[in-house]
Amino acid sequence: MKTALVIGGGFAGCAAAHQLQLMGGWNTTVVEAAPFLGAGVRTRYCGGHPYTFGPRHFLTPWEHVYSFLNNYVPLRRCADHEFLTYIEEDSRFYGYPIHADDIPQMPESTQIQEELSAINIEAISRLTPEELAKMTRSEVAKLNKASDAKDFEEFWIYSIGKTLYNKFVNDYSRKMWQIDDNRKIDDFTWSPKGVTVKEGDRAAWDTAISAYPIAFNGYDDYFAIGTQDAKVHLSTRIERYDVPNRAVWIDGEKRAFDIIINTISPDILFDKCYGELPYVGRDLHAIVLPVEFCMPESVYFCYYAGKESFTRIVEYKKFTLHKSPTTLITLEIPSMTSRYYPMPFESEKAKAKKYFDEMPDQVFSVGRAGSYLYNVDIDDTIDHAMKVAEKLKS
Ligand SMILES: Cc1cc2nc3c(=O)[nH]c(=O)nc-3n(C[C@H](O)[C@H](O)[C@H](O)COP(=O)(O)OP(=O)(O)OC[C@H]3O[C@@H](n4cnc5c(N)ncnc54)[C@H](O)[C@@H]3O)c2cc1C
Structure with missing residues (x-):
């Protein structure tokens, strides 16, 4: 059996471990710093309502990626999914994307x-x-x-x-x-x-498939399915990295692997030798309201475009279709205390490239932080894992 180390057990790490499992012949170790798999996509609960850290609905232009995930976590398509933006100077909500009408x-x-x-x-x-x-x-x-x-x-x-x-x-x-x-x-x-x-249809996504898991616990079963054959170390951080030799120190022990699939910020693997890669984060506040629904029927998110401290609110029941006399919204406030969104600066992308260039063959860096790209969503993490599997097969 060949050995694989997957660094990070978010969606990208679980999808990578799953691809290795589907290929067979891999002895896979997943190392995850948190006490659970799935990171922000894992389902949380408040007032009996399931929710995730931010909306995390499944959006993809790729039918094959949708079908793949749907095999493991049955998905329900969101048909008429609209967003609004609040403009304080007009005291009005308008459609978002900006609508010609x-x-x-x-x-x-x-x-x-x-x-x-x-x-x-x-x-x-x-x-x-x-x-x-x-x-x-x-x-x-x-x-x-x-x-x-x-x-x-x-x-x-x-x-x-x-x-x-x-x-x-x-x-x-x-x-x-x-x-x-x-x-x-x-x-x-x-x-x-x-x-x-935008003109015509007000649905926010009329060119991509928009969906959400049917199960009450959202995507969680996928994290268990994807890693069922792997050795998963939760609440564990790698102590030292020797990337050129595909080796790391875990619990004081040096271990070398045939391949490494990294899903965390690449600067960490090299002791930030070219400098730290910047990110912006989010604080998330879950709020239960004493009404069955608080947003208009087809509206899932409201963005706040002005000087409010928050960026958007999301009403989760629109995705989950969970029945309750109350509703749950989350309020997202940008913060510098967490690392979720790689900054969209060419200079920082160039810095990230220096780290990628240091990675030898058989070390793959995928997922959002792992690619240092903002526009990596859940579907992309599955696509990245599929591409690694294709490379390993060739
Ligand atoms: C607020 C928010 C809302 C979003 N909404 C959507 C959406 O609606 N639809 C969509 O498709 N995408 C959405 N995304 C993006 C999408 O969810 C992510 O791109 C995807 O989940 C990224 O998965 P990942 O595994 O690459 O990264 P992460 O989820 O960040 O996972 C990385 C994992 O690595 C672990 N880790 C970090 N450092 C270490 C370490 N040193 N050692 C071990 N483990 C470590 C972390 O604990 C984490 O579990 C959203 C993202 C955010 C932040």
């Missing part, structure tokens, strides 16, 4: 329409009449100068104009990343929710 309701609608038209005129000027005739309005809007933007602020101003940017994006993004200036964000290949101004 809400613009006439905004006090600055004339200014906003002028800015959007200017963006469209600029985009149209890049087209021949024949090309233009074949395109829809939203396809034209996507041709704006945003592709030339050098930072996140320019990306949004080129996409939606200054007024909508200041209303919906500017304060929210600075709060989300705990920064004073959005021009510092120079890795913005992702954009929040992938669209700028």
